[in-house]
Amino acid sequence: MNRAVTPQGKSLTIGLLWHSFSSDNLGVGALSQSQLAICTEAAAQAGVALRFVVFGTRGGSSYGLDDARLKIGNTIALRELVYRRSTFPSELNECDLVLDIGEGDSFADIYGFKRFLTFILTKVIVLAKRKPLILSPQTIGPFDSWYARLMATQVMKRCQKVFARDTLSFNYLRQVGLRDNVAEVVDVAFRLPYQAPAKADDGKVRIGINVSGLLFSGGYTGGNQFGLTLDYAALTRTLLTEWSKNPAHEIWLIPHVISDDLPRDDDRIASAQLKQEFPSLKLAPEFASPSEAKSFIAGMDFVTGARMHACIAAFSSGVPVVPIAYSRKFNGLFSMLGYSWVADAKAMNNADAAAIILRGFEQRAQLALEVQAGNQNAFARLDGYTATLAQIFRQVAERKGVPLQPAVLAEAGADGR
Structure with missing residues (x-):
């Protein structure tokens, strides 16, 4: 991955909301690392340099933090948001647009109302700041309470784009009347880079x-x-x-x-x-x-x-x-x-x-064939997501007067394939 940094003002600043490069939950980390790889590829397609501000929870791990394009914002806490002591709103000021991945499945009330309220408030703050808000591929819902459904729907109507990572979530979006700004993709972690190990020939x-x-x-x-x-x-x-x-x-x-x-x-x-x-x-x-x-x-x-x-x-x-x-x-x-x-x-x-x-x-040999076919489907869907991000990056760059630089990120980074 090319880690050369373009100074602020000559690059787009992307807010990565509900991402983490230190989470103890490696699933959240997988989403974050994969999103970074996809954004890098999209930036290369668009000819735009990117820098990132990461908003979310922190854990005891550390991965990807050697990437000089990343700035880690302060931890988001509900109490701080409610009592207006959070630095999150002011840190948003430097962002040109925000990609919110909701830690994959936390835009829901399945984990309790406090967690839902934290996630919905951050989205409301982004919209109040008039920052373009994109919900990156994630599970939408379930929303078991009527008030959670109402709040979530109103927020999603104001998002520039809402990407569902599964058919059930996409169908839910259509059910609540969302049409023009929604798309069905897949989980971005299919693009998580890795190294395939050599398998031992020992009969095990x-x-x-x-x-x-x-x-x-x-x-x-x-x-x-x-x-x-x-x-x-x-x-x-x-x-x-x-x-x-x-x-x-x-x-x-x-x-x-x-x-x-x-x-x-x-x-x-x-x-x-x-x-x-x-x-x-x-x-x-x-x-x-x-x-x-x-x-x-x-x-x-x-x-x-x-x-x-x-x-x-x-x-x-x-x-x-x-x-x-x-x-x-x-x-x-x-x-x-x-x-x-x-x-x-x-x-x-x-x-x-x-x-x-x-x-x-x-029947794992048969499953392997079905997995192969499923991966072809997943990678094609993520190609579409990447192309959409490239288009959005270019549009925002042109609106902000950020120069397009086709050679800035010649290396798009590994995509996990």
Whole structure:
């Protein structure tokens, strides 16, 4: 990636809202790194130099921060926004437009009203500043309360563009009357760069299991917060028991959320507990970045998991995968790609979920062909998203009087393909 910086005034400044390059949730990091790669490619197409201001939460990790184009804004907190002590509004002043990715699935009220209010307020502030607001590919909803639906719809009507990353979200947008400013794309993490490892020719079948600490502990509040129809912990143990019977199986536990501050959300805790119960399991290292996690997952022969971006890392690197879906974001995304191998934890019982996962493992050669076809679809959709961003960047640059410089970013960066 070309990291030469064009001075402010000769470049566009893009606000990356609800992105993070330090999140302990590698899914959020995957979205952010992928968005940066896509924006770099779009800028090359448009002939525009870019710099970025990143707004969102922070974690204990650090990836991509050596990119000199990135400026990290202060952390956004609801209390600070409500009492007008937040620096977010003033930091927005230097932005020419804002790309809001909503941490992938947080433009919803599924995680509680406080979280929804934080996300909706930041959008309202961007619009009040008269900054063009684009909702980058993400899950839209669900909005279970009428007031959340009303607020979300009114905000989306004022966005320059709203990109849904799945068919269910896109259909919802049409249902609430949005037409001219909406488009269906796919999750940007399909473009996350990675290095495919060399696979050992030792006769082992490598099975990767991403155990969600959040589901294993019953959600943030406990007590089956997400309304699962199955016992997730019991399902996980059933799979491990079955696969452990065969000594040719090398089973890896792959944490994808590492959170010292939120132990109920930490995949390491659930994985450590299972490692004690099943000593033959192998535990993946703590990854330094989303790309490192994807590179590791790419070395598996089969993957199942309940973190969507762990599953996308497998899928987009060509690994047969059966996701365990706890929200509609899984179903909408994978069905859009013509991929039906999903264990629906909100509709299936343990026996049915285990059956589809184990059957997927046995038929992984067939799954690999379906994954290949799905990736062709996903990459084509992201080509369209990239082209749209290039058009928007060029329009904003012309309006702002920013000179077009076709040679500024000759190298668009890796796209993960």
